[in-house]
Amino acid sequence: MKAKRGAMWRVAWTLALRQVQRSSIWMNLLIILIMVLTFLNLVVVTGILIGLLQGSLEANKELYTGNVIISEEFGSQGIDNTNEIIQTLASSPSVAVYSPRYIRQAVAEANYQTRTDFNEPENSLSLSLTGIDPIAEDQAIALSDSLVEGEYLDPDESGYIMIGSLNVEKYSQFSDLFDPLRNVEAGTRIKITYTGSDTPISFMESAGSFGGVAGGVDRTGRTREFIVKGIIDSKVDQIALRAFITKEDWDNLVTPQLDRASEIAVVLNPGITDDEYANELRGYGFDEHAKIQTAAEAIPNVLNDLILTFGLLGNITGAIAVVVSAITIFVVIYINALTRRKQIGILKGIGIRGGAIERAYIMQSLFYAVVGGAIGYAVVFWVLVPYFNENPIDFPFSDGILAVTALGTFTRWVILVVVTAIAGFIPSWLIVRKNTLDSILGRN
Amino acid sequence: MSLAIEAKNIVRSFGTGELHVTVLKGIDLKIEQGEFVGLMGKSGAGKSTLMYQLSLLDRPTDGTVELFGKATAGLNHVERTRFRLEHLGYIFQDYALVPELTAYENVALPLMMLGWDENRIQKAVCETLDKLGLPEKWNSVPSKLSGGQQQRVSIARAVAKNPEILFADEPTANLDNASSKDVIEALQQLHEEGQTIVMVTHEHDYTKYCNRVLWMDDGLITKEIEPFSGEIQ
Ligand SMILES: Nc1ncnc2c1ncn2[C@@H]1O[C@H](COP(=O)(O)OP(=O)(O)OP(=O)(O)O)[C@@H](O)[C@H]1O
Ligand SMILES: [Mg+2]
Numbered sequence: 001m002k003a004k005r006g007a008m009w010r011v012a013w014t015l016a017l018r019q020v021q022r023s024s025i026w027m028n029l030l031i032i033l034i035m036v037l038t039f040l041n042l043v044v045v046t047g048i049l050i051g052l053l054q055g056s057l058e059a060n061k062e063l064y065t066g067n068v069i070i071s072e073e074f075g076s077q078g079i080d081n082t083n084e085i086i087q088t089l090a091s092s093p094s095v096a097v098y099s100p101r102y103i104r105q106a107v108a109e110a111n112y113q114t115r116t117d118f119n120e121p122e123n124s125l126s127l128s129l130t131g132i133d134p135i136a137e138d139q140a141i142a143l144s145d146s147l148v149e150g151e152y153l154d155p156d157e158s159g160y161i162m163i164g165s166l167n168v169e170k171y172s173q174f175s176d177l178f179d180p181l182r183n184v185e186a187g188t189r190i191k192i193t194y195t196g197s198d199t200p201i202s203f204m205e206s207a208g209s210f211g212g213v214a215g216g217v218d219r220t221g222r223t224r225e226f227i228v229k230g231i232i233d234s235k236v237d238q239i240a241l242r243a244f245i246t247k248e249d250w251d252n253l254v255t256p257q258l259d260r261a262s263e264i265a266v267v268l269n270p271g272i273t274d275d276e277y278a279n280e281l282r283g284y285g286f287d288e289h290a291k292i293q294t295a296a297e298a299i300p301n302v303l304n305d306l307i308l309t310f311g312l313l314g315n316i317t318g319a320i321a322v323v324v325s326a327i328t329i330f331v332v333i334y335i336n337a338l339t340r341r342k343q344i345g346i347l348k349g350i351g352i353r354g355g356a357i358e359r360a361y362i363m364q365s366l367f368y369a370v371v372g373g374a375i376g377y378a379v380v381f382w383v384l385v386p387y388f389n390e391n392p393i394d395f396p397f398s399d400g401i402l403a404v405t406a407l408g409t410f411t412r413w414v415i416l417v418v419v420t421a422i423a424g425f426i427p428s429w430l431i432v433r434k435n436t437l438d439s440i441l442g443r444n
Numbered sequence: 445m446s447l448a449i450e451a452k453n454i455v456r457s458f459g460t461g462e463l464h465v466t467v468l469k470g471i472d473l474k475i476e477q478g479e480f481v482g483l484m485g486k487s488g489a490g491k492s493t494l495m496y497q498l499s500l501l502d503r504p505t506d507g508t509v510e511l512f513g514k515a516t517a518g519l520n521h522v523e524r525t526r527f528r529l530e531h532l533g534y535i536f537q538d539y540a541l542v543p544e545l546t547a548y549e550n551v552a553l554p555l556m557m558l559g560w561d562e563n564r565i566q567k568a569v570c571e572t573l574d575k576l577g578l579p580e581k582w583n584s585v586p587s588k589l590s591g592g593q594q595q596r597v598s599i600a601r602a603v604a605k606n607p608e609i610l611f612a613d614e615p616t617a618n619l620d621n622a623s624s625k626d627v628i629e630a631l632q633q634l635h636e637e638g639q640t641i642v643m644v645t646h647e648h649d650y651t652k653y654c655n656r657v658l659w660m661d662d663g664l665i666t667k668e669i670e671p672f673s674g675e676i677q
Binding site for chain 2: 006011347
């Protein structure tokens with residue numbers, strides 16, 4: 001019986017090969033095109049949905065957290081042993097660069113010089129005033145690349161501020177949700193008032209001491225005028241919501257009790273994983289007074305949920321695409337087999353096993369799925385992926401790339417091939433199983 | 445001489461109730477190995493229906509068909525297909541070639557199914573196509589061949605495997621006179637080489653080479669007539 005099985009495949013192969021070879025080229029192209037499109041639908045829709053989010057994860061890492069981020073415990077003001085941590089980071093060969101950030105809520109006010117009428121609404125806003133080392137911050141998260149206007153902070157100058165774009169009406173997409181600063185651009189003077197609890201201070205007092213501001217610092221040292229040096233438009237909202245000044249200016253304004261950073265972004269050298277280094281830091285006990293997270297851990301939960309959701313959506317779209325192409329193949333093979341019903345009957349009449357004829361149709365369907373999938377595969381990896389890497393889709397919160405893995409794509413291909421084979425088998429089986437003589441004579 | 449076909453009391457009826465028709469009404473028939481038997485009769489007499497019973501394409505309602513002394517009633521449909529492949533050749537009225545396959549491939553297909561190796565297939569196909577007068581047409585698909593050539597390819601497909609019995613149901617019905625004559629000559633040549641043949645025809649002329657010609661009427665074999673003895677038109 002073994003020889004017979006081989007014989008069946010041989011007959012099937014001859015029938016399938018010739019049917020594909022000698023059927024209309026347009027028909028072949030059409031079916032293959034449907035397969036390619038199905039495959040792309042299967043791979044690209046999910047890929048873009050997930051790529052969009054992965055892009056935002058990447059953005060979070062590149063533009064905000066670095067590989068590892070050390071941040072203050074919720075509710076505390078700064079990290080207790082900032083100095084100790086910084087010494088460790090500075091002497092670690094694993095660390096490429098680190099950037100401590102000192103953050104307090106402060107009120108920014110613009111256009112106070114032109115405001116003559118006290119009934120006019122205040123042009124002010126509460127924002128996260130962040131003291132940084134401009135050079136370290138630029139090395140860590142390339143902050144200067146996010147400038148949309150003006151220039152980057154000069155570490156040697158005082159009295160300049162960079163404002164996150166979400167605080168500025170001109171750039172904010174949320175201007176209908178809250179009131180960003182109006183008429184602010186590079187060169188505008190704005191007044192920053194620190195209202196925090198580092199030392200008790202009355203906001204009224206500083207607001208009232210209007211005249212003192214002219215010199216730059218008021219009598220209490222809690223309000224100061226800055227010139228907007230630049231505007232930062234980051235894909236990461238946390239950054240775009242902040243305002244940046246040098247650590248020196250920050251010290252002057254906030255009156256630090258201790259050197260207590262709010263967060264420290266750490267960028268690692270190659271050769272160590274984020275997890276390894278985070279664990280190393282935890283090993284020193286630094287997590288007693290601070291939160292130590294890898295870039296992946298620092299991702300907001302909602303993003304992870306979104307990734308799952310988008311993956312699911314992509315799979316649903318893909319499943320629909322597969323069903324559509326399965327039906328297409330089913331119809332194509334069914335019509336093909338039905339119009340050849342007499343011929344199929346005759347083949348059986350001269351002794352060709354039904355199994356061989358079914359195999360021929362399965363092989364034909366497989367041919368379309370394999371070729372269509374191969375073309376689709378090539379299009380994905382040789383055209384679309386490079387294209388989206390070069391020209392990411394500019395989503396507000398990330399650079400959308402096409403997130404596809406070779407394995408994931410291959411798996412989808414296999415799914416397409418298997419489903420297509422089944423879609424080719426069923427109609428041929430329906431026709432082949434009919435009574436031989438009835439088929440030959442065209443009876444029902 | 446031993447028997448190739450022995451049919452006993454073959455009855456074939458179709459339908460139930462008012463639609464019930466009995467097409468074959470108890471046919472007894474013996475055909476010797478090496479015989480060339482002609483089957484004639486009016487349209488609707490049941491000639492094709494009888495051929496289907498003898499070639500295992502159909503099952504009689506009653507009666508038995510023995511081929512080379514082997515009872516066939518107990519065979520399931522896979523075994524019947526196998527039996528047809530190994531022992532029987534069938535030529536259809538309308539050639540029934542696979543349109544995408546060349547003449548060569550059409551003839552080779554049953555041999556592949558038999559599990560023959562490439563060399564043996566090539567030898568058998570070439571010899572058979574040669575014998576049937578189809579040189580240089582091996583790589584043509586059926587649509588590039590004339591009706592007579594197609595029918596000869598169809599005969600080649602049936603006989604390349606050396607079947608014990610060759611059935612031909614009106615093999616010349618779709619052909620002009622010259623092509624028909626070619627086909628009949630080809631069958632005669634096979635017969636001379638010892639091939640057992642059962643052929644249905646409407647033209648008395650084409651029974652010229654038959655050993656016997658049976659006449660069917662209304663589901664029964666009613667008489668034996670003389671084979672044609674003149675010059676085929
Ligand atoms: N499946 C069927 N159901 C009902 N009647 C049938 C069936 N098959 C054949 N018949 C009838 O049986 C009779 C004999 O048919 P058959 O095809 O055997 O005749 P034939 O002798 O080959 O005729 P022809 O010379 O026209 O080919 C016809 O009247 C036909 O209508
Ligand atoms: Mg007939």
